[in-house]
Amino acid sequence: MREVKSFCRFCMPFCGTKVTLDDNDQIVSVKGDREDLMTSGYICFKGVQAPASFSAPDRVLYPLKRQPDGTFARIGFEQALDEIAAKLREIIQQHGPEAVGGYRGAGSLLNASATSMVPAFLGAIGSHKHFTTYTIDQSAKSIALGRIGLWNAPRHPLHDSDVRLMFGVNPLVSLATSYFDMTNPTKRMKDARARGLKLIVIDPRRTETANYADVFLQPYPGEDPTVAAGLIHIILREGWEDKAFCAANVADMDALRSAVAPYVPDYVAKRAGIDADDLYRAARLFAHECKRGGGSTGTGPSMAPHSNLTEHLVETLNVICGRFMREGEKVANPGVLRPRQTHRAQVTAAPRWWESGYKSRIGGFGMLGDEMMSGILSDEILEPGDGQVRALFAHGSNLANIMPDQRKMVRALQSLELLVNVDPYMNETSRLAHYILPTKMGYEREDLTMFFYESLYAEPYARYTPAISAPPPGSELVDDWEIFWGLAKRLGLQLTYDGVPLDMSSQPTTDSLLALVARHAPVQFEELKAMELGGIFDVDPIHVQAAEPGHSDRFTVMPADVAVEMAQVYRQTVSHGAYVSHGQVFTHRLATRRLRDVQNSCHRNVPAIRQRMPYNYAYLHPDELAALGIEEGDRIEITSDAGSIPAEVKADNTVRPGVVSITHGWGTLPDETDYQRDGSNTGLLISTDRDLDPINAMPRMSAIPVNIRPLDKPVMPKAGNGQQILSTITL
Ligand SMILES: Nc1nc2c(c(=O)[nH]1)N[C@H]1C(S)=C(S)[C@@H](COP(=O)(O)OP(=O)(O)OC[C@H]3O[C@@H](n4cnc5c(=O)[nH]c(N)nc54)[C@H](O)[C@@H]3O)O[C@H]1N2
Ligand SMILES: Nc1nc2c(c(=O)[nH]1)N[C@H]1C(S)=C(S)[C@@H](COP(=O)(O)OP(=O)(O)OC[C@H]3O[C@@H](n4cnc5c(=O)[nH]c(N)nc54)[C@H](O)[C@@H]3O)O[C@H]1N2
Numbered sequence: 117m118r119e120v121k122s123f124c125r126f127c128m129p130f131c132g133t134k135v136t137l138d139d140n141d142q143i144v145s146v147k148g149d150r151e152d153l154m155t156s157g158y159i160c161f162k163g164v165q166a167p168a169s170f171s172a173p174d175r176v177l178y179p180l181k182r183q184p185d186g187t188f189a190r191i192g193f194e195q196a197l198d199e200i201a202a203k204l205r206e207i208i209q210q211h212g213p214e215a216v217g218g219y220r221g222a223g224s225l226l227n228a229s230a231t232s233m234v235p236a237f238l239g240a241i242g243s244h245k246h247f248t249t250y251t252i253d254q255s256a257k258s259i260a261l262g263r264i265g266l267w268n269a270p271r272h273p274l275h276d277s278d279v280r281l282m283f284g285v286n287p288l289v290s291l292a293t294s295y296f297d298m299t300n301p302t303k304r305m306k307d308a309r310a311r312g313l314k315l316i317v318i319d320p321r322r323t324e325t326a327n328y329a330d331v332f333l334q335p336y337p338g339e340d341p342t343v344a345a346g347l348i349h350i351i352l353r354e355g356w357e358d359k360a361f362c363a364a365n366v367a368d369m370d371a372l373r374s375a376v377a378p379y380v381p382d383y384v385a386k387r388a389g390i391d392a393d394d395l396y397r398a399a400r401l402f403a404h405e406c407k408r409g410g411g412s413t414g415t416g417p418s419m420a421p422h423s424n425l426t427e428h429l430v431e432t433l434n435v436i437c438g439r440f441m442r443e444g445e446k447v448a449n450p451g452v453l454r455p456r457q458t459h460r461a462q463v464t465a466a467p468r469w470w471e472s473g474y475k476s477r478i479g480g481f482g483m484l485g486d487e488m489m490s491g492i493l494s495d496e497i498l499e500p501g502d503g504q505v506r507a508l509f510a511h512g513s514n515l516a517n518i519m520p521d522q523r524k525m526v527r528a529l530q531s532l533e534l535l536v537n538v539d540p541y542m543n544e545t546s547r548l549a550h551y552i553l554p555t556k557m558g559y560e561r562e563d564l565t566m567f568f569y570e571s572l573y574a575e576p577y578a579r580y581t582p583a584i585s586a587p588p589p590g591s592e593l594v595d596d597w598e599i600f601w602g603l604a605k606r607l608g609l610q611l612t613y614d615g616v617p618l619d620m621s622s623q624p625t626t627d628s629l630l631a632l633v634a635r636h637a638p639v640q641f642e643e644l645k646a647m648e649l650g651g652i653f654d655v656d657p658i659h660v661q662a663a664e665p666g667h668s669d670r671f672t673v674m675p676a677d678v679a680v681e682m683a684q685v686y687r688q689t690v691s692h693g694a695y696v697s698h699g700q701v702f703t704h705r706l707a708t709r710r711l712r713d714v715q716n717s718c719h720r721n722v723p724a725i726r727q728r729m730p731y732n733y734a735y736l737h738p739d740e741l742a743a744l745g746i747e748e749g750d751r752i753e754i755t756s757d758a759g760s761i762p763a764e765v766k767a768d769n770t771v772r773p774g775v776v777s778i779t780h781g782w783g784t785l786p787d788e789t790d791y792q793r794d795g796s797n798t799g800l801l802i803s804t805d806r807d808l809d810p811i812n813a814m815p816r817m818s819a820i821p822v823n824i825r826p827l828d829k830p831v832m833p834k835a836g837n838g839q840q841i842l843s844t845i846t847l
């Protein structure tokens with residue numbers, strides 16, 4: 117037995133850990149590491165349960181190929197790549213490069229050596245069909261910046277902010293927000309509060325984060341555009357905006373004034389179901405009493421209807437209150453692994469990236485960076501014609517479980533000529549794949565802290581870890597990148613990896629790829645490797661520079677398309693308790709949420725986690741239970757205009773009446789799901805045939821109008837299916 121330091125890679129903060137290994141280098145236990153530079157000993161239950169995750173019975177230990185009868189048989193890794201390459205060659209020859217697609221999820225985005233591989237591979241093939249979870253998550257953030265414009269210097273860091281305004285984000289549970297601190301957030305919150313940070317939280321549930329709020333607004337889900345417009349209305353009416361900043365940097369204050377004019381506090385309060393005085397208190401605290409720190413959103417508003425409008429208005433709050441760093445201020449985190457940038461106190465006018473360049477054949481959607489919109493992926497696969505996706509790589513994404521409109525996504529995956537799932541587990545997507553190429557997991561591979569969101573750390577921090585544990589005995593597992601490099605080599609493609617052409621004649625190593633990722637760091641890669649805990653590289657501080665002489669770009673806070681949507685939202689008639697959606701009437705709104713012990717669809721295979729949480733409960737206020745004549749533990753059916761799911765009820769007085777709060781990532785394949793065993797999949801309540809946002813195809817994934825009906829009798833378990841490995845986990 118020995119103890120080694122490393123970091124967990126199950127979710128974004130990459131908590132520093134002390135891992136006990138047995139003599140075969142298998143993980144025995146995991147603890148938080150108090151000496152970790154960022155997380156100071158914090159660890160969650162998922163992280164502690166890593167030994168069970170790494171040795172879970174549904175871990176796939178060697179490559180598998182689906183047989184004609186639907187079962188899987190072992191295949192050698194090289195043989196699998198040969199066959200996949202041959203099939204790809206045939207598909208590309210017959211249908212062209214656009215017939216090949218790739219999808220990256222959390223398992224790819226948390227893997228520093230491999231995450232650039234899918235875009236590199238598709239780029240080399242010449243296909244645009246690159247998707248990630250970003251466009252079913254918070255891509256509204258890019259749309260807002262794309263329409264308002266970008267400030268060329270950072271926002272105020274947490275330690276130097278006197279206020280934060282949070283719409284539908286719960287960093288104390290999700291440890292993931294672009295504008296708080298994901299490392300040890302409860303400690304960060306307590307420290308910040310002790311220092312005097314003011315907090316405003318807007319959420320239909322009194323969240324763990326809301327418990328620290330000075331002002332807590334608990335609106336109905338889906339009313340964020342109304343609430344944000346109301347805040348702007350009050351701020352402009354009272355003259356609390358940063359007038360000098362607006363005069364110098366905003367082009368269209370008058371258009372903003374007229375767009376928010378109708379959003380008077382009484383209208384907003386009535387529509388959102390909040391108190392007009394609380395709205396005023398929030399506006400006053402944010403804009404008048406505090407001067408540093410801004411507003412941000414999370415998945416709640418970004419999944420509800422009008423998500424791009426909400427994000428636009430929240431960013432507008434930041435703009436009109438001038439909540440950006442100014443000339444002369446020191447940038448708290450100029451980055452370590454990414455190239456250092458010059459920061460200037462100036463605006464880049466709205467780039468509206470998606471309006472030029474490639475447009476999708478389905479719906480004519482543009483691109484965000486090199487990504488297409490996930491909301492149309494199923495149709496890109498199902499819809500015949502030029503450019504139809506026929507071969508798909510799922511890289512670290514459990515598409516068959518987590519995609520909205522689950523039934524349609526599953527149908528699409530089943531229709532593919534080639535589905536390759538690059539994933540360590542026999543999950544729902546694996547069960548539909550032609551090939552499952554299992555990979556090493558976190559502690560089994562060399563890694564770096566994630567370079568593309570390193571700016572989310574409070575300080576310029578980076579860390580390397582060696583592979584500390586061995587893959588399970590008897591396994592044949594590879595590092596994820598080997599799959600894409602091996603296929604590119606077979607197809608004669610030149611990969612450009614993180615901007616650098618790779619040598620395709622001799623196979624790289626994980627370390628050589630990580631050295632490329634770290635090529636901009638202020639220390640040599642070998643030096644970084646030698647720093648057991650990584651480092652905070654506060655070298656050559658960067659200060660915000662003055663605007664370039666003559667620079668005249670301005671923010672556009674109320675462009676015509678946003679003004680049209682503002683007016684549309686205002687004209688909507690909303691009657692709470694009787695929501696109309698596609699001709700049907702619904703009583704409640706469903707709000708999405710995250711739970712501490714699971715990460716999307718992951719960790720359901722850990723027995724200790726299932727003991728705490730056998731399925732995804734529907735959380736309802738106790739008054740709702742009384743009104744529905746049900747008790748905690750009873751089953752309900754939740755029905756939207758797209759489908760129905762069963763759920764067991766938990767009484768929860770933090771949830772606003774009128775709302776059902778339930779998480780995604782549960783259930784299994786639609787026709788095989790048995791609630792008792794699997795929980796239920798909220799993706800079945802979402803349609804991607806309609807309700808897609810016109811810019812980023814964002815589906816309606818929160819604030820979904822639903823009806824709730826008590827189920828007379830419990831759903832009886834169906835006979836187990838031997839192939840469903842998940843079912844072997846005892847609840
Ligand atoms: N433990 C754990 N951590 C995770 C994840 C996980 O599954 N488990 N998932 C990871 C992922 S993929 C992501 S993207 C991040 C997301 O991180 P967050 O965005 O912080 O996600 P949540 O914790 O669900 O917080 C969303 C909040 O929005 C509220 N909400 C729902 N609908 C609305 C609405 O219409 N308006 C408003 N104002 N609020 C609403 C919910 O009540 C909830 O409190 O978390 C990451 N971290
Ligand atoms: N209804 C509804 N649907 C949602 C959401 C919602 O709130 N409501 N949230 C959406 C959001 S924000 C997101 S980000 C998505 C999440 O979508 P995904 O990212 O697809 O979700 P995860 O379940 O986290 O899947 C990660 C996968 O990576 C695998 N994995 C783990 N480690 C590795 C590795 O080292 N290599 C490889 N190759 N794979 C690995 C895991 O086994 C797992 O299958 O779900 C979205 N879907």
Ligand code: SF4
Nearest residue numbers: 124126127131160163
């Ligand atoms: S929060 Fe938990 S799962 Fe995420 S990195 Fe830290 S220990 Fe791992």
Ligand SMILES: [Mo]
Nearest residue numbers: 249252253254
């Ligand atoms: Mo996400």
